[in-house]
Amino acid sequence: MRDREPTVIHTGGGGWVVAAILLIVVIAGGLFLFESGYLANRDIGIHVTLPKIEPPAPVTR
Secondary structure, three states, X not given: OHHHOOOOOOOOOHHHHHHHHXXXXXXXXXXXXXXXXXXXXXXXOOOOOOOOOOOOOOOOO
């Protein structure tokens, strides 16, 4: 029965450090792409013309 003893595995807090580093890299990369103009200042060429609406005629009594 000695080979069936429970094994305790302690992983520490390294997962949070990796997640924090990845988050910082993603935010920094996004800011770089946005500020460099790659994601901003794009003209996609959408033009909308709205119909002219005339106000109703005034009511005289």
